[in-house]
Amino acid sequence: xxxxxxxxxxxxxxxxxxxxxxxxxxxxxxxxxxxxxxxxxxxxxxxxxxxxxxxxxxxxxxxxxxxxxxxxxxxxxxxxxxxxxxxxxxxxxxxxxxxxxxxxxxxxxxxxxxxxxxxxxxxxxxxxxxxxxxxxxxxxxxxxxxxxxxxxxxxxxxxxxxxxxxxxxxxxxxxxxxxxxxxxxxxxxxxxxxxxxxxxxxxxxxxxxxxxxxxxxxxxxxxxxxxxxxxxxxxxxxxxxxxxxxxxxxxxxxxxxxxxxxxxxxxxxxxxxxxxxxxxxxxxxxxxxxxxxxxxxxxxxxxxxxxxxxxxxxxxxxxxxxxxxxxxxxxxxxxxxxxxxxxxxxxxxxxxxxxxxxxxxxxxxxxxxxxxxxxxxxxxxxxxxxxxxxxxxxxxxxxxxxxxxxxxxxx
Numbered sequence: 001x002x003x004x005x006x007x008x009x010x011x012x013x014x015x016x017x018x019x020x021x022x023x024x025x026x027x028x029x030x031x032x033x034x035x036x037x038x039x040x041x042x043x044x045x046x047x048x049x050x051x052x053x054x055x056x057x058x059x060x061x062x063x064x065x066x067x068x069x070x071x072x073x074x075x076x077x078x079x080x081x082x083x084x085x086x087x088x089x090x091x092x093x094x095x096x097x098x099x100x101x102x103x104x105x106x107x108x109x110x111x112x113x114x115x116x117x118x119x120x121x122x123x124x125x126x127x128x129x130x131x132x133x134x135x136x137x138x139x140x141x142x143x144x145x146x147x148x149x150x151x152x153x154x155x156x157x158x159x160x161x162x163x164x165x166x167x168x169x170x171x172x173x174x175x176x177x178x179x180x181x182x183x184x185x186x187x188x189x190x191x192x193x194x195x196x197x198x199x200x201x202x203x204x205x206x207x208x209x210x211x212x213x214x215x216x217x218x219x220x221x222x223x224x225x226x227x228x229x230x231x232x233x234x235x236x237x238x239x240x241x242x243x244x245x246x247x248x249x250x251x252x253x254x255x256x257x258x259x260x261x262x263x264x265x266x267x268x269x270x271x272x273x274x275x276x277x278x279x280x281x282x283x284x285x286x287x288x289x290x291x292x293x294x295x296x297x298x299x300x301x302x303x304x305x306x307x308x309x310x311x312x313x314x315x316x317x318x319x320x321x322x323x324x325x326x327x328x329x330x331x332x333x334x335x336x337x338x339x340x341x342x343x344x345x346x347x348x349x350x351x352x353x354x355x356x357x358x359x360x361x362x363x364x365x366x367x368x369x370x371x372x373x374x375x376x377x378x379x380x381x382x383x384x385x386x387x388x389x390x391x392x393x394x395x396x397x398x399x400x401x402x403x404x405x406x407x408x409x410x411x
Contacts, residue, residue: 001244001256001273001291003266006301015257015292016308018224018355022208030179030208037183042190048180053126053155059191061157061173070163077160080344085136085167087347092144096366107382111375116146119193120369121185122170123200126155126177128282132164137349138199138364139168145369151195153181177202182209186217199364201351220364224355225253225286228339229309231302231316231325233261235335240265241272243315244291246340248283256286257309258293259302266293310359312352313339329358383409 004011036044042059049055070078101111122138125131139150152170154161155177165173174192176184182202188194198210199220210219228247230240244256260266270293277284296302303324306314310327315337322333329352332339343350351364387406394402 001270001287001293003270003293003295006294006296006305011292012294012305015294016305018255022211023204026204026208027212030205030212033179034183034186034209034212037180037189038187042192045176045180045184045189045192048178049155049176052178052180053176055155055175057175059174059176061162061175066162066165066173069157069159070166072159073163078163081132081136081160081163081167084133084345085140085164087345088136088140088349089144089347091347091349092141092366095141096145097370097372105382105385107379107384108386109377109382111377113373113375115371115373116148117142117196117369117371118147119149119151119195120147121195121198121200122150122152123177123181123185123198123202123206124152124154124157124161125200125202125206126157127203130156130158130161132160133344133350134200135161135164135170136168137351139165139170141349141364141366142199142369143169145366147369149193151185151193153177153185153192155181177206179205179209182206182213186213197369199351199368220351220368221353221357221361222355223351223353225251225255226313227255227257227309227311227354228313228315229257229259229306229311229328231259231299231306231314231321232265233299233317234265235317237265237268237272238276239335240269241276243339244269244273245276245280245283245287247313248286248291249280250286252285253290254283254286255290255311257291257311259296259305260293261296261298261302263295266295269293310353310356312354312358313342315339327359329353329363380409 006012097114099112099114101109103109120142122135124135135152142150149171151172152165153174153176157175182198184192185195185198197218201223207222207224211222226247230243232240248254248256258269273287277287306325307327312329314325314328315332316322319333322331325331330342330348342348349363349365353361390406391403
């Protein structure tokens with residue numbers, strides 16, 4: 001883990017600015033995969049599933065197999081899934097947009113209408129470890145929002161993922177992954193239904209595929225490798241190191257950043273990280289490549305740097321600091337606010353913006369699965385009241401037909 005000063009402008013550029021371009025080689029390969037799925041449907045999908053996912057059975061997992069598979073997990077795991085699902089559901093219910101109606105002036109009222117999407121696709125990564133939490137975090141908010149059909153895809157589902165699918169009330173489950181799964185969800189095949197939106201994290205191929213299909217099928221966002229920023233003036237070096245390593249073990253390209261006013265703390269965390277990495281080789285490469293402690297001149301500078309990074313996760317010491325961290329996917333406050341708790345059990349969604357995209361949006365929520373539009377009611381009295389405003393503005397813009405469409409009703 002490197003230690004740098006915030007006065008080192010070249011090093012700070014690398015900390016604050018992260019390249020977001022899709023690798024051209026990956027983009028070309030994914031483009032070919034998407035084209036094949038669009039043109040050949042199931043034929044291409046099965047070919048890619050067999051060669052890339054090593055699939056030997058059918059594309060779709062029968063409900064009976066999901067149910068039987070879920071029975072294999074321990075009672076403790078089953079209980080953990082239920083508890084996590086309960087908390088996710090509770091938060092999602094508060095996030096769902098509500099309908100309302102407002103009278104602007106007598107005779108003019110506006111109503112907000114909220115209708116759920118019909119069908120959504122949840123991508124569940126099938127890499128080194130099963131990720132049932134990703135399925136819970138995507139499918140449950142969709143169900144809370146009222147989505148009628150929730151489709152899940154995962155290249156290597158195992159019993160715990162099946163248990164999560166049951167708890168989240170997934171409608172259909174396909175054992176496919178990668179760019180071909182994204183293409184199948186976006187455009188549909190004879191077996192896989194076309195969805196209204198695709199959500200969920202994935203590797204570089206999945207991110208590239210989501211970006212390429214996004215003009216035809218909405219997505220949540222192109223989530224890149226995970227990232228954590230810890231802001232600390234003091235604190236337990238072992239705890240801070242553990243938080244940085246926990247996030248780093250997700251991906252070789254994950255970023256783990258400490259922003260601190262204390263040189264002593266920075267060096268203590270560096271030593272603690274070195275000791276703890278002995279027990280977690282999976283995190284070693286990302287810490288070596290992207291782990292950094294930045295010594296800032298004061299807390300305000302640390303806050304400013306964090307907002308420039310706009311990271312996925314931020315951990316800070318107190319509420320007054322959290323209130324100033326306006327550009328982050330999610331903020332954890334206090335020494336016991338462990339980021340890993342948010343990954344599983346707090347109920348707040350862990351599908352979060354990365355690569356600086358937290359500057360304009362937050363994490364996945366029930367609001368991502370609905371259409372919000374307006375209904376406008378005007379009667380004669382209402383139109384008469386606002387007509388002068390409409391006519392003046394329309395004429396000022398040179399749109400005389402707009403103005404005429406109002407004045408003709410007064411004759």
